[in-house]
Amino acid sequence: MASVRSVARLPRLSVIPPPYRNGTCRVDTSDDLHHALNGTARAVQLQEGTVGPSSRYAALRLAALTKTFGRKMVVDHIDLEVPRGSFFGLVGPNGAGKTTSLSMAVGLLRPDGGRAEIFGLDAWADPARAKKLIGVLPDGLSMPERLTGRELLRFTGLLRGMELKEVERRAGELLEVLELDEAERTLVMEYSTGMRKKIGLATALLHAPRLLVLDEPLEAVDPVSAASIKVILQRFVGSGGSVVFSSHVMALVEQLCDHVAVIASGRVVASGTLEAVRAGRSLEERFVSLVGGQVPEVGELAWLSS
Numbered sequence: 001m002a003s004v005r006s007v008a009r010l011p012r013l014s015v016i017p018p019p020y021r022n023g024t025c026r027v028d029t030s031d032d033l034h035h036a037l038n039g040t041a042r043a044v045q046l047q048e049g050t051v052g053p054s055s056r057y058a059a060l061r062l063a064a065l066t067k068t069f070g071r072k073m074v075v076d077h078i079d080l081e082v083p084r085g086s087f088f089g090l091v092g093p094n095g096a097g098k099t100t101s102l103s104m105a106v107g108l109l110r111p112d113g114g115r116a117e118i119f120g121l122d123a124w125a126d127p128a129r130a131k132k133l134i135g136v137l138p139d140g141l142s143m144p145e146r147l148t149g150r151e152l153l154r155f156t157g158l159l160r161g162m163e164l165k166e167v168e169r170r171a172g173e174l175l176e177v178l179e180l181d182e183a184e185r186t187l188v189m190e191y192s193t194g195m196r197k198k199i200g201l202a203t204a205l206l207h208a209p210r211l212l213v214l215d216e217p218l219e220a221v222d223p224v225s226a227a228s229i230k231v232i233l234q235r236f237v238g239s240g241g242s243v244v245f246s247s248h249v250m251a252l253v254e255q256l257c258d259h260v261a262v263i264a265s266g267r268v269v270a271s272g273t274l275e276a277v278r279a280g281r282s283l284e285e286r287f288v289s290l291v292g293g294q295v296p297e298v299g300e301l302a303w304l305s306s
């Protein structure tokens with residue numbers, strides 16, 4: 001059984017850099033990225049087309065993003081802005097279009113129309129540069145099943161162009177913090193649902209991205225690991241990173257997020273700071289009032305109690 005480590009004693013992850021100072025860091029070339037992510041970012045003059053904390057670009061911007069499956073428009077001209085440095089929650093009923101929107105935002109699913117920008121870079125016109133800046137945990141992540149957890153991280157790091165020594169160092173830290181160290185020699189195909197989430201999160205964090213896009217990151221994760229992941233994500237945002245994640249757990253969104261958007265039937269029905277969206281109520285109350293929904297009437301499903 002994995003030992004239970006205290007969240008307070010989580011080691012400082014080297015994939016999370018120390019906080020930036022007054023936007024003096026530019027993240028553009030892989031070299032800049034490397035320096036920035038190791039906390040040695042230099043003050044660099046901003047140049048045209050570059051991105052960095054001092055630039056005007058949002059971490060993620062969706063403009064009139066659209067997707068139709070068959071005859072159904074499941075994402076209907078969505079506009080959304082995830083401010084740099086924000087912890088952004090995306091909520092909505094089942095089938096609202098959250099996963100489809102996030103998949104289009106990160107270059108996994110081609111939109112029918114609209115635009116997705118990552119730090120000002122068009123995710124579809126300039127995918128190589130845009131993808132350097134993001135770490136993604138997709139829904140139902142398919143992974144090379146016949147690799148061990150450690151091998152998967154090694155494979156991911158080398159694909160990302162990282163040096164093997166650095167990959168090994170970060171992989172060791174991530175496996176330990178996510179309580180996967182004892183399973184690092186286990187094939188991914190033998191991982192439980194929660195373990196798959198955690199190794200998926202580790203691959204998303206490995207190259208120390210500036211924006212994390214996570215589809216239900218804590219779903220099926222045990223409470224101890226969930227507490228560690230929350231701390232990791234909070235530190236990530238505290239050090240200048242940005243996080244957008246989808247969830248059905250309103251309490252989690254309220255606990256972590258400073259911004260939230262509610263999506264229903266492929267449209268954004270509310271978006272802004274958590275306080276603005278809640279409008280003086282709990283997020284759950286606000287969600288239900290925005291999205292509606294049906295509560296079974298007395299007499300419906302009566303056979304259940306027979």
Ligand SMILES: Nc1ncnc2c1ncn2[C@@H]1O[C@H](COP(=O)(O)OP(=O)(O)OP(=O)(O)O)[C@@H](O)[C@H]1O
Pocket residue numbers: 069070074092093094095096097098099100101
């Ligand atoms: N590949 C696909 N082909 C056809 N329809 C799809 C496909 N992917 C998603 N859909 C449909 O698009 C709609 C939005 O699905 P999506 O997975 O984006 O919703 P979601 O908000 O993430 O839902 P959940 O909270 O249940 O995960 C749903 O009606 C779904 O059935």
